[in-house]
Amino acid sequence: MLIETAITEENVRIQGQDRMLEGILSYPNDGACSSALIAGPHPFLGGDMRNNVVSALLKALVPQGVVSLAFNYGGVGGSEGGPTDWPAVMSNFWKDGTFAEESDWIEDTRSAVAALRQWCDLPPLLIGYSFGCWAIVSNLQELRASAIVLISPNFKQHAFDQLSECSAPLLLIHSDSDFTCSLSEVVAWADSIREPRKRVQLAAGEHFFRGHEAKVSGTVLDFLKGHNILWTD
Amino acid sequence: MTDGRVEVLLTGASGFLGHYLLAELLAYPNVRCHVLLRSPMSASAVRLDGLLADIGLNLSALIAEKRIVPVEGGLPDSLSGVDFSGIDVVLHAAGNTTFHANGSGEPMKTNVDGTRAMLTLAADAGVDRFVYVSTAYVCGEQVGHLPEAFYPTLPPVRNDYEHSKWEAERLVWEWGGQQGVATICRPSILFGDSRTGRASAMKGLYLVAKATEILARAMDSGRETDRHQIPLRILGRSDATCNVVPIDWAARQIAGIAMKPAIESSVYHVTNPDPPTHDEIKCWLEEYFDIAGGRFSGAKWPLQDANHYEDLFYSLGNICLEYFRHGLTHESRCAASVLGGHRLLDREAFFRCMKYAQATNWCRSRSEAEVFPAPIRNVDSKWYFESFLPESVPLSVVAKVNELTAIVRYTITGSDGGSWVSRFDRGRLVETQSTPATLEPEFEYRLSCEDLADVVTCHRPLQDVFFHGSAEMFGDVERALKMVPIIGEFIKEFPVVDRECPVPVC
Ligand SMILES: NC(=O)c1ccc[n+]([C@@H]2O[C@H](COP(=O)([O-])OP(=O)(O)OC[C@H]3O[C@@H](n4cnc5c(N)ncnc54)[C@H](OP(=O)(O)O)[C@@H]3O)[C@@H](O)[C@H]2O)c1
Numbered sequence: 001m002l003i004e005t006a007i008t009e010e011n012v013r014i015q016g017q018d019r020m021l022e023g024i025l026s027y028p029n030d031g032a033c034s035s036a037l038i039a040g041p042h043p044f045l046g047g048d049m050r051n052n053v054v055s056a057l058l059k060a061l062v063p064q065g066v067v068s069l070a071f072n073y074g075g076v077g078g079s080e081g082g083p084t085d086w087p088a089v090m091s092n093f094w095k096d097g098t099f100a101e102e103s104d105w106i107e108d109t110r111s112a113v114a115a116l117r118q119w120c121d122l123p124p125l126l127i128g129y130s131f132g133c134w135a136i137v138s139n140l141q142e143l144r145a146s147a148i149v150l151i152s153p154n155f156k157q158h159a160f161d162q163l164s165e166c167s168a169p170l171l172l173i174h175s176d177s178d179f180t181c182s183l184s185e186v187v188a189w190a191d192s193i194r195e196p197r198k199r200v201q202l203a204a205g206e207h208f209f210r211g212h213e214a215k216v217s218g219t220v221l222d223f224l225k226g227h228n229i230l231w232t233d
Numbered sequence: 234m235t236d237g238r239v240e241v242l243l244t245g246a247s248g249f250l251g252h253y254l255l256a257e258l259l260a261y262p263n264v265r266c267h268v269l270l271r272s273p274m275s276a277s278a279v280r281l282d283g284l285l286a287d288i289g290l291n292l293s294a295l296i297a298e299k300r301i302v303p304v305e306g307g308l309p310d311s312l313s314g315v316d317f318s319g320i321d322v323v324l325h326a327a328g329n330t331t332f333h334a335n336g337s338g339e340p341m342k343t344n345v346d347g348t349r350a351m352l353t354l355a356a357d358a359g360v361d362r363f364v365y366v367s368t369a370y371v372c373g374e375q376v377g378h379l380p381e382a383f384y385p386t387l388p389p390v391r392n393d394y395e396h397s398k399w400e401a402e403r404l405v406w407e408w409g410g411q412q413g414v415a416t417i418c419r420p421s422i423l424f425g426d427s428r429t430g431r432a433s434a435m436k437g438l439y440l441v442a443k444a445t446e447i448l449a450r451a452m453d454s455g456r457e458t459d460r461h462q463i464p465l466r467i468l469g470r471s472d473a474t475c476n477v478v479p480i481d482w483a484a485r486q487i488a489g490i491a492m493k494p495a496i497e498s499s500v501y502h503v504t505n506p507d508p509p510t511h512d513e514i515k516c517w518l519e520e521y522f523d524i525a526g527g528r529f530s531g532a533k534w535p536l537q538d539a540n541h542y543e544d545l546f547y548s549l550g551n552i553c554l555e556y557f558r559h560g561l562t563h564e565s566r567c568a569a570s571v572l573g574g575h576r577l578l579d580r581e582a583f584f585r586c587m588k589y590a591q592a593t594n595w596c597r598s599r600s601e602a603e604v605f606p607a608p609i610r611n612v613d614s615k616w617y618f619e620s621f622l623p624e625s626v627p628l629s630v631v632a633k634v635n636e637l638t639a640i641v642r643y644t645i646t647g648s649d650g651g652s653w654v655s656r657f658d659r660g661r662l663v664e665t666q667s668t669p670a671t672l673e674p675e676f677e678y679r680l681s682c683e684d685l686a687d688v689v690t691c692h693r694p695l696q697d698v699f700f701h702g703s704a705e706m707f708g709d710v711e712r713a714l715k716m717v718p719i720i721g722e723f724i725k726e727f728p729v730v731d732r733e734c735p736v737p738v739c
Contacts, residue, residue, distance in 0.1 A: 043718075046694075046695075046700065046714060046717045050697070052700045086630060087660075090722075091633075091634050091635050091660075092636070093715065094634060094637050094715055094716075095636040206710075208699075208700065
């Protein structure tokens with residue numbers, strides 16, 4: 001059955017650990033088959049919940065019956081928080097790409113999943129894009145996921161050891177020309193992570209998939225249908 | 234003149250001088266002001282409303298009371314809707330203050346062609362009094378005691394702006410000989426309000442002050458040198474003077490001159506009879522910003538062997554020192570209005586102006602941004618990269634991002650575009666070259682003129698233009714991305730708020 005249905009998009013507030021976060025909750029009006037949390041790129045690298053890949057995923061998933069939540073990490077857009085000594089934080093980030101309080105954004109991701117669970121009790125599909133991959137994988141111990149989708153993870157910057165702690169179906173999408181790693185590196189890394197997994201390489205999307213967003217979301221939908229997470233036609 | 238009422242047609246009312254002139258004219262109870270506002274009039278009126286509100290006037294109420302009559306028009310070609318009949322005095326203060334012709338036809342178009350058009354329409358309508366706001370620096374490089382008289386031949390002017398003001402004076406003077414009474418007012422450099430320190434535009438001497446603040450900030454962030462022994466060469470003579478006048482005083486003089494009946498054409502210097510010297514201004518700035526060490530030097534601009542502090546200080550360019558002049562005084566009837574022993578600009582008034590400048594982030598506060606709600610479509614990229622960034626980055630939070638060392642290229646596509654390469658060193662914007670540049674960029678942003686306007690006016694974040702739009706990043710994309718939030722923070726702090734990009738002015 002193909003779901004052709006009206007969709008509601010709500011701006012929601014999410015209670016974080018010690019701050020309120022803003023999010024977009026989008027859902028079909030006529031029933032749902034799954035839920036999804038979409039964690040976006042690094043806030044210091046232009047990441048917000050209106051990012052092109054995040055928006056494309058929301059647009060593709062919801063008509064297929066997936067209650068979907070995207071959110072802004074603390075300090076981004078209308079979410080509370082963020083660095084206090086901004087120049088010092090930016091200096092460090094410029095130097096080595098690190099931010100001591102990145103773990104707060106991991107917390108934010110956990111809070112967003114908890115909020116999603118309150119709105120929809122179907123097991124969530126966890127989708128991370130770029131930094132968002134690390135944000136969801138870091139929470140896997142505590143989150144029971146129906147499936148995991150990692151889009152352009154920056155595995156050279158962050159550790160993904162916790163992937164082995166979850167046996168949910170795993171999809172890895174990467175482009176053939178990502179500034180964060182060479183093609184051979186991502187292939188080797190994908191081979192090293194646990195089964196079951198599926199790796200899909202997209203041509204010419206770079207890290208950002210500008211103009212290729214539909215390919216990304218189409219790949220995600222095919223994968224979910226293959227695992228009976230979405231209703232099939 | 235009907236029933237004792239004086240009908241004044243004022244141009245330039247939405248400018249720094251013009252809105253003060255309007256306030257001064259309205260202080261004459263029998264005056265009604267017809268103010269020329271550029272199209273779209275609604276946007277000009279919003280700006281004028283904001284400027285007048287700042288000095289305690291209510292535009293809507295004054296329009297309702299028929300004390301102000303807004304008239305839509307622009308110089309030189311869009312004056313057909315302006316009715317000159319019944320006008321008693323034209324006070325022509327609109328002007329283009331671009332120093333050097335840049336291919337747009339300015340400053341000649343507005344200053345010369347615009348004045349010619351105003352004079353023709355005034356003559357056709359039988360207006361018999363025309364007051365023109367020129368500049369004291371129409372004298373060019375002349376020195377000595379300058380008389381309040383028209384210069385019959387072109388003085389040794391230093392730029393296109395001065396040239397255009399002299400050409401306009403010539404037209405006005407000729408009109409005076411044939412059509413009516415012409416009055417030329419020549420104010421010197423306009424500075425903040427002597428009572429409040431307020432200024433709605435900050436150029437000229439303000440740039441020197443801003444450069445001093447840049448030095449002081451560098452000292453705040455803990456450089457090794459003692460802040461009271463900064464090795465800075467100040468290019469110029471300590472006894473040269475800077476002829477600045479407070480905007481409120483200048484406006485009162487000009488309005489008074491315009492309202493005074495006149496039977497023959499004449500010239501007035503609206504200048505400071507006791508202007509501060511280089512040395513006084515240096516002392517005031519050192520005291521205000523709590524730094525010292527600068528010494529006057531005969532070295533020539535540009536400095537070939539500039540040290541770190543000189544690099545910082547002169548990062549705003551040759552900060553208008555050419556208007557500090559030695560051996561120049563002005564005959565001035567206005568000087569009589571200055572009470573003996575009272576100085577038009579003293580230490581206290583100067584400090585008030587500095588306080589106001591800092592409080593409004595050198596006239597770029599967010600509240601001002603709200604005065605310009607409509608998107609600006611015409612940000613001049615050359616001005617943005619070559620003037621605005623070098624002036625503003627040192628005062629911004631970017632200057633505190635100590636690890637920021639990078640060479641960046643910005644390529645702006647479209648008819649007003651171009652390409653610039655900037656080098657940042659420990660947060661400092663050290664240099665910007667227009668291409669062809671010798672600097673080798675590590676990464677590049679490429680965006681259209683329209684996107685640039687959206688971004689620098691805070692109407693759209695840079696990442697949005699990149700992720701959803703047509704902007705591109707090249708080279709070391711990771712560093713380009715990392716710089717995006719830094720640029721974003723800078724733009725929030727220093728949005729472009731002028732309806733048109735300002736250009737340096739005397
Ligand atoms: N600032 C100084 O230190 C200084 C010193 C000596 C003499 N002056 C003279 O004083 C006058 C005013 O200067 P300012 O500093 O007040 O300049 P400003 O703030 O730039 O204001 C210029 C005014 O002229 C109007 N204008 C410019 N071009 C125009 C055009 N083509 N058609 C119609 N209106 C136009 C502007 O209208 P919009 O608001 O629509 O742009 C604005 O109202 C000028 O004639 C200048 O030469 C200035």
